[in-house]
Amino acid sequence: MGQVLVLNASYEPLNITTWRRAMVMMLKGKAEGLEHDPNHCVRADLLVPTVIRLRQFVRVPFRQLPLTRRNLFQRDNHCCQYCGSRSDQLSIDHVIPRSRGGSDTWENVTTACLRCNVRKGNRTPQEANMPLRRVPRRPLSSLSFEATRQIHSGRRSEWAKYVIGA
Incomplete structure (x- = not known):
């Protein structure tokens, strides 16, 4: 068991939560399960979700990821x-x-x-004849960091269709 990807009503990734919190949201009717872990169940008729979607749209203000x-x-x-x-x-x-x-x-x-x-040293990559493997860009969000890492590690391949750039 483990982490669950939480999607907004518009299927936009919001955050990653625990399976227990996801189960509570589903049982209260606030979310629906989209993907489930076939190897883990809470009861015989209730599988643990790996992706849930909120039933009501939640407006989230845009916040840029700080450069740390x-x-x-x-x-x-x-x-x-x-x-x-x-x-x-x-x-x-x-x-x-x-x-x-x-x-x-x-x-x-x-x-x-x-x-x-x-x-x-004090040169550009071209002057030092040291090309960059990837051009540095501003990342989309911290959520996409964690979700992409989980997807590429093979632990959460079912998240790929919900996370842009994975």
């Missing part, structure tokens, strides 16, 4: 964007160095291992 070290590493999958290593010693690299007017924005920062960061 944790969010940046999660966006880049804890992987150096120059060499692809998954070293424990990851750092933040500015694509256009701050000394050259580069800013602290999602589009200008990336994850790099210490070796690549030192090698690149």
Whole structure:
């Protein structure tokens, strides 16, 4: 058993909750189960959901994901964007160095291992002949981070049709 993807009435992902909370929402009639785990049941006639949809639309104000070290590493999958290593010693690299007017924005920062960061130094990736594996972009939301990670790990493949970019 585990986590459950919660969708708005419009099938837009809202959050991830526990299976117990999802069951309570379903029993109260606030949500309906769309996908279920065939290996786990609460009773003989009641399967544990993996995806639920709210019956009433919930208006959620748009909030951009803040640029933090944790969010940046999660966006880049804890992987150096120059060499692809998954070293424990990851750092933040500015694509256009701050000394050259580069800013602290999602589009200008990336994850790099210490070796690549030192090698690149005060140059752009083109000048250092170190192409980026992925162009840095602002992520959609923290929910898409977690949901995409669960989908790609193989634990929640049934979430893929509900999460954009998975």
